[in-house]
Amino acid sequence: MALLIDIKYPDWMEDEELLEDLVKIYPQGDIRCSAAPGNLDEIEMLAVSNYEPGEALRYPNLKLIQKTGAGVESILADESLPEVIQVARLVTDTPAHEIAEYCLAAVLLEQRHFRLYSKNQAGWCWQTTAPRRSVETVVAVLGLGVIGTITAQRFINNYFRVIGWSRSEKELSGVECYFGEDQLPAVLKLADYVVAILPSTPKTVHLFNHDKFSLMKPGSVIINCGRGDLIDEADLVQALDDGNLAAAILDVMQTEPLPVNSPLWLHPKVVLTPHVSGWHLGDAVNDIAENLRRLDCGETPLHLVNRQLGY
Numbered sequence: 640m641a642l643l644i645d646i647k648y649p650d651w652m653e654d655e656e657l658l659e660d661l662v663k664i665y666p667q668g669d670i671r672c673s674a675a676p677g678n679l680d681e682i683e684m685l686a687v688s689n690y691e692p693g694e695a696l697r698y699p700n701l702k703l704i705q706k707t708g709a710g711v712e713s714i715l716a717d718e719s720l721p722e723v724i725q726v727a728r729l730v731t732d733t734p735a736h737e738i739a740e741y742c743l744a745a746v747l748l749e750q751r752h753f754r755l756y757s758k759n760q761a762g763w764c765w766q767t768t769a770p771r772r773s774v775e776t777v778v779a780v781l782g783l784g785v786i787g788t789i790t791a792q793r794f795i796n797n798y799f800r801v802i803g804w805s806r807s808e809k810e811l812s813g814v815e816c817y818f819g820e821d822q823l824p825a826v827l828k829l830a831d832y833v834v835a836i837l838p839s840t841p842k843t844v845h846l847f848n849h850d851k852f853s854l855m856k857p858g859s860v861i862i863n864c865g866r867g868d869l870i871d872e873a874d875l876v877q878a879l880d881d882g883n884l885a886a887a888i889l890d891v892m893q894t895e896p897l898p899v900n901s902p903l904w905l906h907p908k909v910v911l912t913p914h915v916s917g918w919h920l921g922d923a924v925n926d927i928a929e930n931l932r933r934l935d936c937g938e939t940p941l942h943l944v945n946r947q948l949g950y
Contacts, residue, residue: 640683641669642931643676643698646707647689657686657707657924664928668935684934686927690714695724703727703940705927709734709917710866711944712839726944727930730785733921738864739790741916742834743797745862745888746778749832754886754910771831773798779830782837782865783809783816786917790836802826806842827854832862839866840949847871852878860886864916867891872903879908890916 642661644654654672661670671677682698688708695701696719704714705727714726748754750771759766776799780791783805794801795813802815804826809816817826827833833855837843847861848871855861861884863870872893878884888910889903895914903909930940944950 640700640702640934641671641677641681642684642686642705643671643673643682644686645673645676645694646687647673647691648708651688651918652707652920657920657927660920660924661928661931664925665932668928668931670931684931687714690717692717693719695720703930703934705729705930705940707920707923707927710839712866712868712949715944715946715949722946725940726946727940727942728944728950729920729923730926730942731921731923732785732789733919733923734917735786735789737919738786738836738917739793741890741912742790742836742862742864743793745910746776746794746799746832746834746860747797749860749886749888750776758907774800776800776831777802777829778832778834779804779826780814781805781826781833781835783811783814784836786864787836790834802829823851824854827851828856830856830859832860835861835863835865835869837865837869838950839868844868845871845874847875849874849877852883855884857883858885860884860888862888864890867893867895872901876902876906879906884908886910888912890914 644657646652646654658670658672679698680700683700683702684705685701686705686707690713695704701724703725706729711726711728752768755768778794778799778801780787780803783803788811791801791803791811791814803811804817804823808818846869852874875887879887886908890912891914897903903911926941933940
C-alpha cells in the first residue's frame, strides 16, 4: 500500500516538503507525491489540505483520507465519498498554540487601540485614548477542543476573565463554561470579545447571523479563527454598519481567497488575514506517519472523524 501526498496548497507547503519529513519518521513506508503518483490502484491513504469533490474516486483501493490542515468539511461534503473510506483530522498542539497567539495578539491590539492610532497617524492626529484593562475584559472562547482550551489558557495567563462555550458540557480550570444552544445567548451578552474556534458542521453554518449579532454586547469584537462559513458575512457587515459591533478580525472567510468584490476588503472595522493563524504542522507529522504505519499493520488510524457529527 502507498500514501499519496496531494496538498494543493503551494503557498503553504509543497508535497515534497511533507514527504521529506514523513520519510524521516517512517522510512519503510511507500510515500509518493502528486507529481509522480505511480499506480493509483496502490494508493490506500491520501494526505490533502485542499480536497476536490470526487477526488477519492480516483483511487480504487483508498481506505483513509488524512487532512493536513484544519477542518474536514470539504471532504465530508463530497456526496460521492464512499462510506468505506475513513477520514482523519489533524490534532496537534503546534498550530493550536499559534492560533492562541493570533487571538491574543488580536485582542491586545484592540485593547491598546492600534486600529484607532493607525487611522490617527494617517491624519496627522495626536490624540491619546486610555487602554482597556485586561482584568475588566471578558473574552468568550467558542469551541473548547484542543485549540479552544489552549486559547482560553493563553487569555487566563494574561489576566482576562475567560468564559467558554461548547456544544456539550465541559469543565476547564479558570473558565466559566457554558454549553448548548440555550446558553449561547448569555455568553454573547457578556463578552467584550467573541473568539470563534468552531468546526464547520450543519449546525454551525451561519451560526453568526443577524439574530446572534443582535445579542452581542454593544461595542464588542468578533474574532474568527475557526471556519469561514460560521459567519453570515452580509449580516456581519450590517452589524458593523449599524454600530452594534466595534470590529471583526477574520482569519477565515466563506470563500477563499476572498473575492475582490467583497465589502470586507475595504470596511474600516474589519481586519483580514489570509488564513494564517495556525501555520506549522509540528508534531502532527508524527501522527500522519503513525496512521500510515497503522494502515500497513491493519490497525485503527488515529483521530478518525465521525461523519454524522462532522468532526
